[in-house]
Amino acid sequence: xxxxxxxxxxxxxxxxxxxxxxxxxxxxxxxxxxxxxxxxxxxxxxxxxxxxxxxxxxxxxxxxxxxxxxxxxxxxxxxxxxxxxxxxxxxxxxxxxxxxxxxxxxxxxxxxxxxxxxxxxxxxxxxxxxxxxxxxxxxxxxxxxxxxxxxxxxxxxxxxxxxxxxxxxxxxxxxxxxxxxxxxxxxxxxxxxxxxxxxxxxxxxxxxxxxxxxxxxxxxxxxxxxxxxxxxxxxxxxxxxxxxxxxxxxxxxxxxxxxxxxxxxxxxxxxx
Amino acid sequence: xxxxxxxxxxxxxxxxxxxxxxxxxxxxxxxxxxxxxxxxxxxxxxxxxxxxxxxxxxxxxxxxxxxxxxxxxxxxxxxxxxxxxxxxxxxxxxxxxxxxxxxxxxxxxxxxxxxxxxxxxxxxxxxxxxxxxxxxxxxxxxxxxxxxxxxxxxxxxxxxxxxxxxxxxxxxxxxxxxxxxxxxxxxxxxxxxxxxxxxxxxxxxxxxxxxxxxxxxxxxxxxxxxxxxxxxxxxxxxxxxxxxxxxxxxxxxxxxxxxxxxxxxxxxxxxxxxxxxxxxxxxxxxxxxxxxxxxxxxxxxxx
Numbered sequence: 001x002x003x004x005x006x007x008x009x010x011x012x013x014x015x016x017x018x019x020x021x022x023x024x025x026x027x028x029x030x031x032x033x034x035x036x037x038x039x040x041x042x043x044x045x046x047x048x049x050x051x052x053x054x055x056x057x058x059x060x061x062x063x064x065x066x067x068x069x070x071x072x073x074x075x076x077x078x079x080x081x082x083x084x085x086x087x088x089x090x091x092x093x094x095x096x097x098x099x100x101x102x103x104x105x106x107x108x109x110x111x112x113x114x115x116x117x118x119x120x121x122x123x124x125x126x127x128x129x130x131x132x133x134x135x136x137x138x139x140x141x142x143x144x145x146x147x148x149x150x151x152x153x154x155x156x157x158x159x160x161x162x163x164x165x166x167x168x169x170x171x172x173x174x175x176x177x178x179x180x181x182x183x184x185x186x187x188x189x190x191x192x193x194x195x196x197x198x199x200x201x202x203x204x205x206x207x208x209x210x211x212x213x214x215x216x217x218x219x220x221x222x223x224x225x226x227x228x229x230x231x232x233x234x235x236x237x238x239x240x241x242x243x244x245x246x247x248x249x250x251x252x253x254x255x256x257x258x259x260x261x262x263x264x265x266x267x268x269x270x271x272x
Numbered sequence: 273x274x275x276x277x278x279x280x281x282x283x284x285x286x287x288x289x290x291x292x293x294x295x296x297x298x299x300x301x302x303x304x305x306x307x308x309x310x311x312x313x314x315x316x317x318x319x320x321x322x323x324x325x326x327x328x329x330x331x332x333x334x335x336x337x338x339x340x341x342x343x344x345x346x347x348x349x350x351x352x353x354x355x356x357x358x359x360x361x362x363x364x365x366x367x368x369x370x371x372x373x374x375x376x377x378x379x380x381x382x383x384x385x386x387x388x389x390x391x392x393x394x395x396x397x398x399x400x401x402x403x404x405x406x407x408x409x410x411x412x413x414x415x416x417x418x419x420x421x422x423x424x425x426x427x428x429x430x431x432x433x434x435x436x437x438x439x440x441x442x443x444x445x446x447x448x449x450x451x452x453x454x455x456x457x458x459x460x461x462x463x464x465x466x467x468x469x470x471x472x473x474x475x476x477x478x479x480x481x482x483x484x485x486x487x488x489x490x491x492x493x494x495x496x497x498x499x500x501x502x503x504x505x506x507x508x509x510x511x512x513x514x515x516x517x518x519x520x521x522x523x524x525x526x527x528x529x530x531x532x533x534x535x536x537x538x539x540x541x542x543x544x545x546x547x548x549x550x551x552x553x554x555x556x557x558x559x560x561x562x563x564x565x566x567x568x569x570x571x572x573x574x575x
Contacts, residue, residue, distance in 0.1 A: 005384055005385055006384070009380065009381035013378060013385065016375075019374070020400050020454060021400070023411035023412055023451070026415065027411040027414065030414065082286075090286060095290065099286075102293040102297050103293070105297070108508055108509075110509070110512025110513075111514065112529045112552075113532075116536060116545060116546065117549075120307060120546075121295075121299060121303060137296075140293070140296040147289075172281075173278075200404065203405075203406050204514050218404070221407070222519075225410050229417075233410070237404070237407040240404055240407060244402055245402070249399075
């Protein structure tokens with residue numbers, strides 16, 4: 001091992017990233033394959049994309065997934081942010097130990113158990129399984145991820161800023177909306193993104209809690225994949241990968257820009 | 273009036289998420305425990321006592337008297353289950369070691385990269401984590417199958433005479449796990465290695481260590497907290513993994529997540545699958561507690 005940017009280090013980084021990225025790149029390349037045989041290259045074609053978009057059951061599943069993702073991520077972000085505030089701001093309240101346990105437990109709980117347990121709840125409450133139960137299930141596990149993300153930002157947040165606003169006569173609600181919220185907004189946004197992709201990605205929990213008419217895209221892909229690899233599924237996967245990757249890249253560029261602007265403002269304030 | 277509103281706002285910040293988790297996390301979990309001591313039945317829902325939520329305490333008490341541990345005895349006696357548990361643990365241990373073996377040089381290389389590149393490299397490790405887990409596992413099917421790209425490539429190189437069977441074996445499961453969980457290993461390792469003070473290594477050199485000795489005597493021991501964190505982050509979710517063994521594994525790949533899933537969806541034996549879930553959680557509690565303890569200690573050391 002060498003401590004500089006040596007050939008050994010360069011090659012381990014290059015090989016590592018090749019391992020991480022080549023499978024995805026191959027998947028995307030072969031989604032443009034003209035041949036129906038997934039592994040034989042027969043020229044460039046976009047026919048599988050056209051077929052995927054014409055496949056109504058696939059498109060229905062995509063639409064269900066997007067709706068579930070948007071609704072569950074939004075509610076999970078609200079609940080998760082509240083939970084983070086509760087954990088950071090209120091050190092002593094009855095049942096705090098149980099509360100923080102319930103925030104962390106879902107992060108390490110095997111998905112099969114989360115899925116099974118929620119199903120039992122819905123059955124015993126006499127709820128029919130469908131899109132609502134999937135949304136409820138997704139909110140429950142993703143709010144814990146949001147809570148952890150927002151909590152880490154809140155811990156480093158300088159409360160004297162909020163206190164200054166209160167001293168200057170702002171109501172607590174106004175101080176929260178005008179001071180705290182803008183400062184923790186990037187982490188709330190990151191939490192929302194995380195919740196959305198977790199929901200988009202989830203197969204096991206949806207499998208347990210979904211009912212007829214509420215097949216999500218991962219469920220659809222999973223049942224198709226068990227029958228074999230098809231170029232159509234490759235195309236759908238490539239679209240999903242491209243959508244998520246560009247979303248993440250745009251988001252991180254925006255956050256970075258905001259960060260730079262904030263630092264510049266702080267510098268200006270320090271000079272003045 | 274204002275004060276009342278404020279305290280309502282403060283309280284609901286705690287109580288709304290609290291009640292949500294009590295109702296949708298804790299209560300369902302207790303139901304799994306309860307169901308694991310119930311009897312299967314041909315009914316809707318398929319178990320006895322039915323334990324209707326709306327029965328109220330007297331009804332619940334009546335149900336509690338019918339509980340039995342027969343499902344646990346059944347699991348102990350049927351070799352399928354304990355073989356699944358053991359095989360899950362074995363696969364998780366081997367896969368975690370492999371992930372460490374691949375993740376360590378990657379994290380080390382990243383930590384030694386020019387400073388300006390590091391944020392980009394870090395983002396490149398995190399990015400696959402955001403893309404669908406299912407799709408990343410699926411991508412390997414086309415590569416590993418008999419007429420897949422890996423076999424074509426190896427045949428073309430002349431390394432092998434006939435295609436290897438990799439898909440639907442445990443090897444494919446290992447590849448899938450290492451691939452999917454590599455970022456979990458690399459991130460804590462990188463965070464640790466990047467912080468390490470290079471002057472310590474220079475001191476070791478001055479005292480007569482070769483680079484290799486300096487690595488094993490300085491860098492490696494200092495990186496152990498990162499190694500431990502990374503190994504737990506890979507090991508814990510791997511034990512209960514379902515997607516990877518069912519897509520890449522063969523019919524003889526026993527993993528408990530998959531056994532539970534089949535028990536539930538194919539045999540429709542809800543009580544036995546609940547008992548399987550309870551035992552799985554009991555097995556996982558030990559590594560989870562160890563992980564929490566080592567994290568707590570790491571935090572103390574930082575302060």
